[in-house]
Amino acid sequence: MPLTKETTCMINAEKIALMKKNAILINTARGKVIDTQALADALNKGKIAGVSIDVFDTEPPIKAENPLLTAKNVVLSPHIGFDTQEAMQKKAIIALENIAKWIKVKPQNIM
Structure with a gap:
């Protein structure tokens, strides 16, 4: 999936809210297609079950303040999927x- 104006934050709080509580989101496309903060918030509130991320808003190393680093039920890999x-x-x-x-x-x- 290309990162375009239309696909940036395509998976946002509104879309995440439509997911089932047992949903596991996997992103190997582009980091910026998902609103990282909205995803971390949903994970921490138990709105979805988990996430596996191989791509980030920026290339690894990611910043220490990235909310996914402290979110619940997260598997991160450094863009090596x-x-x-x-x-x-x-x-x-x-x-x-x-x-x-x-x-x-x-x-x-x-x-």
Whole structure:
């Protein structure tokens, strides 16, 4: 999901209030699509069950005053959710295929 004017704080207090109490929110898209303070408030008030966040308003390291650091039922990771064995293998294959195509003067994945 791109971060645009329309998607910034798309998940806000109003949207969070629509979630079930046992909802677990996972964000691996863009940090700013969620209103961090509204999310922390909802967690601390038991409005939703938990959250797993891999992206933040700013790149890690995040500021010590980030409200998610002290909110209840939070799992935070430093923007490494993509770093799986399968993803690394796929990236290696794509890179090798790109090199092989380039050597044959038939480059691929050109932007």
